[in-house]
Each structure stands twice: as C-alpha cells, then as structure tokens.
Amino acid sequence: MLDFAIFAVTFVIILVGAVLYLYPSSRRASGIPGLNPTDEKDGNLQDIVSRGSLHEFLVSLHQEFGSVASFWFGGRPVVSLGSVHQLRQHINPNHTTDSFETMLKSLLGYQSGMGGGASETIVRKKVYESAINSTLKNNLPHLLKLVEELVGKWKSFPESQHIPLGAHLLGLSMKTVTQLALGERFKDDADVISFRKNHDVIWSEIGKGYLDGSLEKSSSRKGHYEKALSEMESVLLSVAKERKAQRKQTVFVDALLQSTLTERQIMEDCMVFTLAGCVIAANLCIWALHFLSTSEEVQDKLYKELEQVLGSDPVTLDKIPQLKYCQQVLNETVRTAKLTPVAARLQEVEGKVDQHVIPKESLVIYALGVVLQDSDTWSIPYRFDPDRFEEDSAKKSFCLLGFSGNQTCPELRFAYTVATVLLSTLVRQLKLHPLKGQVMEVRSELVSTPKDETWVTVSRRN
Template identity: 80%
Template sequence: MLDFAIFAVTFVIILVGAVLYLYPSSRRASGIPGLNPTDEKDGNLQDIVNKGSLHEFLVSLHQEFGSVASFWFGSRPGVSLGSVQQLRQHINPNHSTDSFETMLKSLLGYQSGMGGGASETVIRKKMYESAINNTLKNNFPLVLKLVEELVEKWKSFPEDQHTPLCAHLLGLAMKTVTQLALGESFRDDAEVISFRKNHNAIWSEIGKGYLDGSLEKSSSRKGHYEKALSEMESVLLSVAKARKARGSRRCLWTLFFSPASQNDRSWRTVWFSLWLDASSLLTCVFGHFTSFLGSDPITLDKIPQLRYCQQVLNETVRTAKLTPVAARLQEVEGKVDQHVIPKETLVIYALGVVLQDSDTWSAPYRFDPDRFEEESVRKSFCLLGFSGNQTCPELRFAYTVATVLLSTLVRQLKLHRLKEQVVEVRSELVATPKDETWITVSKRN
C-alpha cells in the first residue's frame, strides 16, 4: 500500500510537472512565435493595458517576435501581421470580413441582417460609397459654408489670442458629419454639442472598455455608456424616419437607411467611421500643410486634380497613424509564410507598425509627401486601405472635407503653432488645456 501511495504521488507530481512544462507551447497560437497568456480568462489583455494602447503593445510584440507574432485576445488566439509582405499574403484570400466592424461590433452590439461573408461586405461597401458620393455631390456648397464660417470666426480673433486648434476642428468635423448625414436637424450648435457629448461617452469606452473589460465591471460606467448609445440611436433613427416621411433623399443617412434596416445596427460603424476619420485627419494635417493649392476656388471636381494636396494628406495619415490597427476574423484556415492560421483566429493588421516599417518606407519617421510620387509607395499605401480602390468611403469623405478646409484657410489665414504648452488658458471648449494644441491666427496680406 505504501509503495502504491508513493507511486501515485510521484506520478501526480510528474504529471503536473509535464503539464506545466508543456503548457506554454500548447497555448501558443498554432506554433507561431509570440506571447503566452498571462491570464487564463483575459489572455494578454492586461499586457495591452500596461503598454498604454493596443498599438504600443503590437510595436513591442513585433520588435520581440518579428513580423508574424501571436498573442491572446481574451480567450481567443490572435495573430498580428506587421509588414506589407505578410499583409499582402493575407488580404487577398481573406477579404471577406470588414476590419473596422470586427473591432467595433463586440462593444456596439449588433448582428448584421444583410447576409454573411464576402457578399455582405461588398454590398454594404457599394451602398455606402454611393451614399457618400451622392451626399458630397448634392451638399458640397454646405461643406464650403461650414468651412467659411470657421475661417471667418478665426479672422475675427485678435492676432495674439490663443486658439484651441483641436477643439475647433473637432467641432467642424462634428458639424460637417451631422449636417451632411442628418440634414437641417443639426444646424443648431446646442444640438451638435449634445450629440457630441453622447458620442464622446461612447467612443471613450470603445477605446478603453473594449480592451480591458472594465466596462462590464462598473455598473455606473456601463449605465452611462448604454444611456448615451440609446440616446444617439434614438436621434439618428428619428431623423432618418422624419426625412423618409418627407421624401427627402439629400442627406447621407436617408440614402441607405430604410425601415427594414432598423434592427440591423451595422450602421453604427458608419457613423463612428465618418466622425473618427474626419476629426482625426482635420486635427493632424495642420502640423504639416504648406501653400500648395493655387489661387482658384475649390470645387468638388478639382479635388482629384490636387495631387500634392493628396500626397500631404496621405503622409499625414501615414505618420500620424490615424488607424493604427485593423482586424479580421479568420473564417477559414489560412497561411502566411510558413505559418498556418487556424479558423476563427483573430488576425490583427498592425497598421501602425507597418506604416513605420523601414523595409517599406525610407526614413519612416520623417514627414515627406514627396515619397508618394513613387509608384511602389502608392501601391503599398493602397494595399493598407488608405488610397485607391481599397479606400473606405468614410476616409474619402474625410479627405474631401480636409481639402476644402486647407484650400480655404491657406488663401486667407496663417496659423502659428505656439511652441510652449499653454496651461493657463481656460476655454469652455477645452477640458484639459495642457493636452490641447494652441495656435494664433493672422490674416494673409
């Protein structure tokens, strides 16, 4: 009996030791080099939080493990691709799941009713492209009007007044998106401000609660989030229904909204894409632009001809990493290089890493719009979804608004960025002055 007990204990110890020894490799996604989960339930989520953002986590991951690296996004295995070569291998046979939706739909909580797979994505993209193109064509004078209003406001400021650049440009982005998307319902500043509050409450949780799971752990935060989301939905749906009833089809929302689609909440991502792309691009581009637009008034037809302006916007998107991460769910087993990617693996496109990859971009940390004169550079940028046929409709919308703003500003005003952070300035538009970009404005002679 004693011999048997000793044997049993020894066997258990050996078994446990074997499990502990084999555990890391058995938990690594399909043998791809990468991180083991630090927590059985949360995977590497805490590692992501500790790095400060998913982008910074991916930068560190690829520095350690190379251009194809694995990690655990909760209980789901994840594979991150960090070079153009690997992305090119993966995108072509796996282009059926929209990347932005993959990141948002978990928190926004919808299941699309348009069918699945590639057909759904193609149909939706064509619908959105048509809606946005028609909206810009029908409402281009409104874009000009909103930009002129901001320019006139800046012209009225004393030259030594410190102006919060980001706050004003975020306001312009919100006005442009809401009025083009929702029509005259958002002409009033108070309505825009109220809508923006709900939007900010939702977006802050997408940026934080989605990653660390803290939203589910706080009833007060979740209640605040759900209230904001409900109010935003209510406004969007009521406006669309009212405009449908009047037979109006000149605003974006009613071009693709139908009563039958009320339960299809995929339209939420359209709103967030439009607002995020427009606000981010407008805010970042002013650190780099120069006088390149000539003297003629801007029109919608002239925008594609402004080649250097397009290069400046492209380089702004690249260096600012406005979209540092995209994602796809591996619907069928795939392969990148010698690595097999199992079905239902979360595949991360580490765009922020790729956009600063020295193998793809010469002097990747230097702002150089002239790099886009090279065909190979334009092809790489197109592959990432930022230009050409792969450009998302929402980004095309943002490019249009940014070009109109640049062409108007550069003829009438000079913007001077303050070298030192301005912390003593107080503004109802700015919650934390030290985190704002402050400028002064002067008129051109």
C-alpha cells in the same frame, strides 16, 4: 477632445476582443514565433496594458520576434503581420466586411446584417458607400460654408491668439457629419451640442466593460451609457421617419431610405457613420494642420498648387483629383500620425505567410502603425515629407495598407474630402504657425489622437 480611452487599455484592444467574440478562434498552436501567455485566462493582456496601447505592444513584439509574430488574447492565439512584404503575401478572402464596422456594431449590440450571408453584406456595404458618395456630391456647398465660417473666425483673431485645433476641428467635424448625415434638423447649434453629449458618453464607455465587466458593476455608469445610447438611437430613428415623410434625397439618411434596408438597419448605419465619420475626419484635420504648421515649405508648396488649380474659386469635387500635392499631404499625415494603427481580419481559410501556416479562424492583426514607420519601406520614416508620395513604390505600399484605392474605408474617404475642403480654403488665406515649446504626444488608439490639446497661431497671407 473626446476621451476615447478612459479605461487603461487602448480602445483598439476591443477590436481584438470583439472579433474573437464574434468568431470563435482555433485553439491550435500556430508555431509562429511570439510570446507565451503570461496568464492562463488573460493571455498577454497585462503585457498590452503595461505597454500602454496595442500599437506600442506590437512595436515591441515585432522588434523581438520579427515581422510575423504571435501573442495570446485570452486563451486564443493571434497572429500579427508587421511589414509590407508579409501583408502582400497574406491572402484573406474576407473582403465583404470592414473591421471597424464589425467591431463597432458588435460593441453597440448591433448584429443585423452581419449574419445574413455574403451577398447581403456586400449589398449593404455598397448602399452605405453609395450613400456617402451621394451625400458629398449633394452637399459640398454646405461643407464649404461650414469651413468658410471657421476660417473667417480664425481670420478675426489677433495673430498672437492661440487656437485649439482639437476643440475647433471636432466642432467642425460634428457639425459637418450631423448636417450631412441627418439634414437641417441639426442646423441649430443647440441640437448639435445635445447630439455631441450623447456621442461623448458612448465613446467614453463603449467596450469598457468588455474587458473587465466594470460597466456592469456600476449601475449609475451603465444607466448613463444606456440612456445616451437610447437617446441617440431615438433621434436617429425619428430623423429617418421625418426624412421619409418629406421624401427628400439630399443627405446620407435619405440615400439609405431609398434602399431595401430595414428601419433598424438604417438607424445602425447612421449610428456608425456619425460616430466613426466624426472621429476620423476630426483627427485627420487636426494632424494635417499640426504638421503643416511645422513646415512653411510644405505650406507654400500647397498654396502654389491651390492657386494654380483653383485660382480664387472654391474647390469642387471634379477639381479634387487635380490637387495631387494636397493628396500627398493628407497621405503623409495619415502615415506620420499613424491615423489608424491597427486593422484586423479573420482568417476564414488556412493561409500561409513565408514558411508560417496561419490556421483557419485565427485572428490576423495588421500592425499598420509598425508598417507605417518601417525604415525598409519608408526613408526617414519619422519625418513628415509629402514628397515621398511622388514615388510609385510609396503609393503602392499605401494602397496595399488600405489607405487609398478601392479598399479605403468609406469614413476615411469622407474624411479626405472634408480635409481637402478645409486645406483648400484655409491655406489660401492664412499661414499656420506652431506654438513654441509644444510637445506632441500620441494616443495610438483605434484612431490616433493627440494626447493633449494641439495649439497653433495664424497670420494672414499677403
């Protein structure tokens, strides 16, 4: 697995820092209950570090102060919302930007398209989302082929063999994202491996020096990171030039080339999609197979739906909406694993939640990991139970949190398609079994990741 957080502070904290860096916040006291800064310069940073992650810090913060609470990042106040009721009240007009994209681009040093006004941002967002949709439409057979190769490999294993989900599914995700985003240049495994090496370095270092300046203090580390970033950017630029000359229109970069985006903007969007798309898709698939391996009942119910809807045919885009239970399984995977435990929005105008006034230019944290485990919203919240999403209330809450509907981030929608193809292929041929004695621990980062490698065994379906 990728090492998403070499530094002791969770990667999600970088989101807070990045947004605050981009948008200077009001220094007015909000009057919202919460922690006083433990350090004049760092605010509550050491408290977050001590908890091990921003998610764990927010869990304890809301336990102590309620569903609307505040803390300090540096010398600036941050408001955190920890229930569906408060999130429903929060009206934020900033619908044109994505917190993940804002964070990632700022840390990579990409500013183009972020200060060009709301209309430019909306256009660029639509181009990005349309490019992902057309990529899936044009390349579903290729995605199926990659999945079938993996399932065929698993079928060849003896039933006692332990299969490392992280290693295999990260490999699948990396192949899928590079080939669907950048084309046949990455059909050779050697090119995918080379791309992955730079991908690993960037995820290992990005934002690391933002908090402590450690990257600047190590010339060798900084040189290694800058070399990886430069090489990855060069590859993306060269791919765009090759695809433009060939005038093909089949993969992600081709769709961007048909737009009015500049060469630099196309490279940046390719960088964001290949980085974020790979990480989110890989971890959604890892968690989904892990949870399925722990419940034979859920596997059998999913198998029956797949047989009823698909028969012996491969899944198609028009059939995916008919796989209702498969969607429930993926929704419950996202919820139980707290796949993305934190989101952040800038309060562009003064707002109000309950009796609390949220000053303009405050950073508002959506403590999604807290909300996804809230017993007032979800019955038996720590239990993996896809049947809960048969209820309209669960669907509405999930949509409100941004995990379904029109507000879902495009990378997550892409990941859902990849995971659906994987489940529809694998579950009809194999049964998953957990490794006895395995204890799952979670690293609640920007994307929740198993702390250690996750293992399963498989057996053929009769």
